[in-house]
Amino acid sequence: MRLTCPLCGERDLREFTPRGSAVFADRPGPEASPEDWNAYLHLRDNPEGPTRELWWHGAGCGCWLIVARDTRTHEIFALTPVGEAPAP
Numbered sequence: 001m002r003l004t005c006p007l008c009g010e011r012d013l014r015e016f017t018p019r020g021s022a023v024f025a026d027r028p029g030p031e032a033s034p035e036d037w038n039a040y041l042h043l044r045d046n047p048e049g050p051t052r053e054l055w056w057h058g059a060g061c062g063c064w065l066i067v068a069r070d071t072r073t074h075e076i077f078a079l080t081p082v083g084e085a086p087a088p
């Protein structure tokens, strides 16, 4: 599979590393319970359908990208540098 990095152009999928959801949960406050911290740090959604993820182009430009894709079809809609992506 080939992806088009906005900085490098078309590259092999293996150059990119998915790093999880690009929609970040609210950080617990200092008074939060260990259970709240565990949920914040370790529990992630596994959505079906359109999603936005944070990917790193580690074998290319090193850019962090927001990847909009569909988890059911693997279709990729857009790769956008983090600083240029619209808010979720």
Ligand SMILES: [Zn+2]
Binding pocket: 005, 006, 007, 008, 009, 057, 060, 061, 062, 063
């Ligand atoms: Zn790149």
